[in-house]
Amino acid sequence: DIEKSDFSRLFNEQTDFLGIVSSFENKHESSIDIELKLNKLSKTGFYLSRMRISALRETSDQETGLGIITGYHGTITNISDKKRRNTIKESTTKIAQTYRLARILAHEIRNPLTNITLAINQLEDEIPKNEETIMYVGIIERCTKRIDLLIEQLLKSSEQQQLKNENCDLI
Numbered sequence: 001d002i003e004k005s006d007f008s009r010l011f012n013e014q015t016d017f018l019g020i021v022s023s024f025e026n027k028h029e030s031s032i033d034i035e036l037k038l039n040k041l042s043k044t045g046f047y048l049s050r051m052r053i054s055a056l057r058e059t060s061d062q063e064t065g066l067g068i069i070t071g072y073h074g075t076i077t078n079i080s081d082k083k084r085r086n087t088i089k090e091s092t093t094k095i096a097q098t099y100r101l102a103r104i105l106a107h108e109i110r111n112p113l114t115n116i117t118l119a120i121n122q123l124e125d126e127i128p129k130n131e132e133t134i135m136y137v138g139i140i141e142r143c144t145k146r147i148d149l150l151i152e153q154l155l156k157s158s159e160q161q162q163l164k165n166e167n168c169d170l171i
Contacts, residue, residue, distance in 0.1 A: 005041070007072060012037035012046040024055040024069055031074075033053075040077065048080045102158035106151045113151075117144050 001056030011017040016036045023029045031054040037046040053063050057067025120140050 002020065010038045012039050012074075020053065029055075035079065046081050047078050050077045050079050051075075099158045099160065102154050106155050109147070109151055113144055113147055116140070120144070 008014065008017045013036075019034055020034070023032055031052065033050070033052045035048065035050050038049045038051070039046050053072050055069045056071040056073055060068045061068055109160060120137060124137055
């Protein structure tokens with residue numbers, strides 16, 4: 001699709017094309033390696049690409065000492081899938097780190113919570129029972145159970161779920 005067509009048609013942004021031409025003409029670059037969006041010539045839309053391109057020069061220009069650009073030579077690689085895979089890999093890594101953090105937090109919170117529960121059970125047997133002590137012991141027991149329930153929910157929400165395949169009627 002590209003051969004013998006206008007090179008500028010490839011570029012999604014004309015500023016990208018003009019920047020490359022300018023780099024060759026004004027900055028005297030011999031080659032460029034750049035990531036950019038290129039148009040899909042046979043369809044609508046664009047794709048991410050890596051372009052490695054060199055300018056073809058002929059006969060030396062007296063003023064600049066450089067040859068006049070008569071064409072370009074290079075490779076264009078579609079990197080859309082590679083970028084998408086990297087994004088998925090990064091998000092998977094972040095999710096795994098979140099799961100690991102949730103498990104560590106749950107473990108670190110449950111250790112002192114267990115000690116609090118054991119201590120309150122021991123105190124129940126040792127302190128005199130009156131309305132006030134029964135009320136405070138009840139508050140502590142309810143709060144420790146609530147914290148334990150929250151930790152259990154945190155762990156369940158951070159578990160990696162296994163998909164269960166089964167046949168079903170699509171209709």
